[in-house]
Amino acid sequence: MDSQRSFLIIALAIVSFFLWQEWQKDYGPKPAVPQVQQQQQAAADSSSASLFVDSNEGPRQTVQPEATARRVKVRTDVLELEIDTRGGDIVGLTLPQYALTKGSAEPYVLMRQLGGFEYVAQSGLTARDGPDRSGSRALYRTDATEFTLSGDTLVVPLYLDHNGLQIEKRFIFTAGRYDVRVEYLLVNNSNEVKTVQPYQHLLQNIDNGESSSMFMPIYRGAAYGSSSERYKKYDFSDMQKTNLAISTQGGWVAMLEHYFVSAWIPDANSNNQLYSLVHGGNKGVIGARGEAVDIDPGQTLTLSAVFYAGPKDQDNLAQLANGLDLTVDYGFLWFISQPLFWLLTFIQGFVGNWGVAIIIITLIVKGLMYPLTKIQYESMAKMRNLKPKIEELQARYKDDRQKMGPAMMELYRKEKVNPMGGCLPMLIQMPIFLALYWVFVESVELRHAPFMLWITDLSAKDPLYVLPVLFGISMFLMQKLTPMQVTDPLQQKLMMWMPVAFSIFFFWFPSGLVLYWLVSNLISLAQMLYIYKGMEKKGIHTRKA
Template structure:
């Protein structure tokens, strides 16, 4: 009865965990809503206000269909107004608004919104006033009455297209003779370099305060979780800070981190917009802070000290604007160009010393085989191959532990009333026989950081986004899209996460079950029954995880099964002892069943 009660309790706890897991996954990784029919019409001019913003997703962006349609309408109107310089680079496409000199129209040429290669490129910047508002502005604030360009200033451009080979300069001259200039240059990836200059042709000195800012709404932010940051981000004195989120800035109004700003901006899981001041050669040091400037509008500022420009003189400074995808190799290349720790805008966490090598190896394998799923399988082979000597020692230790079981039982029986003495004698036996009872746990502990590192790599890195494997697996960074309960997509409904069992999850359960069958059985029958349920519980728990992670685990299980069969052949005494232990457990279970009546209750004692 006690064993049955334990099994029932374990099953109840497993069920509660599955339900709780589903709720947690829906909270931290909510599915993007499907656009409703007629959403475009609902967003026409004069239509009702957009629906409230839904919970963010991993990809970020607007979620409500009415908001999406309204953005499309207002973006088209803003871009059709004219007064724009085209941006045409391999990494970025879009335009610069000559009204205000805003960089407010950028898309990422190398990344698409969906798996469909014909889908639109990911939009990062959108003009002010649109639902996806996100833009950068560089300028000056005039001091003591000095005239400076403002948000409505119409700049004059010396070119019609900004490309890596053709920089463009915007100019505006004040009534008092000061010429302000913004020279834009762009590279092949995601960096725009802006040189701000003020030439004073007037008769008196002028004082101006230069600034640079990134302005965005949090309605398009990706989800911010305990292990992946999304929101305000900056590096001060070389240290990247993830301490603030949008709600912190909203509560404080203004957040001003201490130290010298290396860069400052906003991050999503995959995208980053950041200002990088030039602090070399004695350049002025700006002050960096975050501000909440509207109900859902936030700003990252670089504010420079007041500069005095004498007649006939020119004041110049340079700010770089990163606006793009957080591709690790690109970010590291910018670090070599002076962007301090820009690659740490990827939220590797405390274990980046281990995660980055895993990413490097995985990315290198991908470049060699051109299939990310195959690269994951090869990574698993390499990791398990490196740990094979440890596994050999583990099995040797297990064999030694099995060999001394009779001696252990003698000690336990002899000192059953003196637990302290019993423990001392057992430790002495371990030392005399050269046995480490914890050796069997070492391979498990070694796999944990590998598993966690791969999990973080699949969650964080843009390189894994939309990478296919084979057949129906089109995105290894997303869960298995086919589910048993809807007949692999034939039925028009999506099961809840804890019931969304796909082919990969089933293979995971089967391989884990086969692996457990080869392991020495637990001596406690109740524990054995719980362990028998474990593979199927893990099948449900792991189903919502990225398909790439399940491929890693399935491959690891298959290698473990092959490894165990090989090592059992090298240690036949371990296999024989495991079979004997199983027979002993079966006898215990049979005795317990014999002590109960057919209805499952305890047998009544015989009358004396």
């Protein structure tokens, strides 16, 4: 049996299974929201402003007041926000540095309240004297409704007087950064101790009408990090089953989607309670609640948290919170994907083209694996040369399987042939293939990254399917260099059609990944010709048994 081709079939099956398993786990269909909850949602589209967190009772809904809030618009070089003065919530957020689609003039909208869909970032003060403890959210005052960053920093203040407590809620923006510092400056002007408790959470519709494909997934869901677990997904189906309740020092909570993330990072030195719930029937909420603090008469106190909304930039996220960079989810092979991504980024910094960087990293990987590749092809050639002796043993011991096994092993030992030698390099390449798959799918740096000619987005499939077809041709040429040794007609047909099957399979893969595999095949062809030429000089036949 031709071990390489048989193993290719096994490899394809295993790769397909792992990709499907990972996709189902993260992006597969989730339980449908019951009809009763859908009906409740129709009456709760604008109720997010009435959601708050009580230190004793937990999250609950209150009556929406009659007062009308205003929207404060904020513009920086990388963010455009809308802040609702009702609660000081972020109800709209656009990323002007990222196009909605390739070539589009429209920026990517991350957070919004539009057409029945709601995705907002809320924060407030509860406990006994918090303005969000009573029957409604606080209505803040503002000096202006439009703010634009013109220097290095921008401070957007909101003001509130609440039962002797003077509150200034400040949003502090920095040029070039997607993280925003949110502070509460509290002054107790009363004659009694005031007690407040900060909270921050993210709220988003569970169903937004978008769909995922197996090869270009659109992940939407929550995640959190704690002192005991750096990164843990907690998707909407988890919220529908159980409310999250974890005590931790520091920690963070986030909402994820493909290339972008929003997150609240509370004070790293405080003890926080991470929580989740389903609000209004069809809105998932994940948040963090801090410790209740007392403010003595005349005392001034500052409470703060960091809000992040933007691309999944691993370096920046790692600086903000422990484990937040893992929201760039490379799956179970993250320990391979992260070094590969670092190397890919390092190379791209020199060549300035992600496609060229992919070609170079392929050359490096194949070069490092050349010793194993040499063992593979030499082993395959030796196995083909041993075929007559193997057939002779099979005929001699066809009625005695117990003797055939030791006889075969003795033949392999005598001829210094490892029957599994042709499989080892492919076993090593499979996890690299999977790791690179997640690098190309998850890394925002490759989003809309052009290569050349018709390849304008390495994170999307080849629009003309040229790369998958070239890959199939390269695979066919590899087959011609290693003629079939199988005699079963069904297996022969399967081997013959395998390049076509792989080409079709790769039609939906990111073009960057197909580029990697095509270049890998071309390098393998060159290595195969070089190795076989050397073996022919030694008298070892490489084409025929």
